[in-house]
Amino acid sequence: MQKDYIVFSQSLAGYLMMNHHVLRKLKQTNKPNSNRNIFIFNESPELLNLVEQYKTTK
Numbered sequence: 001m002q003k004d005y006i007v008f009s010q011s012l013a014g015y016l017m018m019n020h021h022v023l024r025k026l027k028q029t030n031k032p033n034s035n036r037n038i039f040i041f042n043e044s045p046e047l048l049n050l051v052e053q054y055k056t057t058k
Contacts, residue, residue: 005043005051013039015054021047 004024007013016039017023025040041047
């Protein structure tokens with residue numbers, strides 16, 4: 001079974017999807033008065049590498 005990788009940043013989620021990682025699930029937070037989304041991907045070494053690349057460019 002694949003482990004989930006949860007992303008709260010829309011720009012990071014977009015970056016991952018542009019680099020061929022499929023968004024597995026999209027949820028909204030259950031906090032009151034919050035319009036934030038939760039993006040769920042399958043965790044993989046390639047995805048973790050992309051996240052690190054994203055963090056160093058920001």
